[in-house]
Amino acid sequence: MKKRTLTTPELIFIVGTRAVLAAGVALFVSNRFSDKTRRTAGLALMGIGGATTIPAARIALGKTSPFRKSGLAAKWLE
Secondary structure (H helix, E strand, C coil), rough: CCCCCCCCHHHHHHHHHHHHHHHHHHHCCCCCCCCCHHCCCCCCCHHHHHHHHHHHHHHCCCCCCCHHHHHHHHHHHC
């Protein structure tokens, strides 16, 4: 098993993208709002979550990280 080290911003980004995707799915299938509102909000959140899946996967697999390149991780931890 390989160990992967993630910085705090990377972990927050990965968890946040999964949460947005889950919230979008939950809104899309719920019955609490009108059909138009529910569909619009659900599809928007699912789109954002889906679009950020590939960058989150690349970070989790250790291939790339915009946080490490920009120095944001070092600033975050200070």
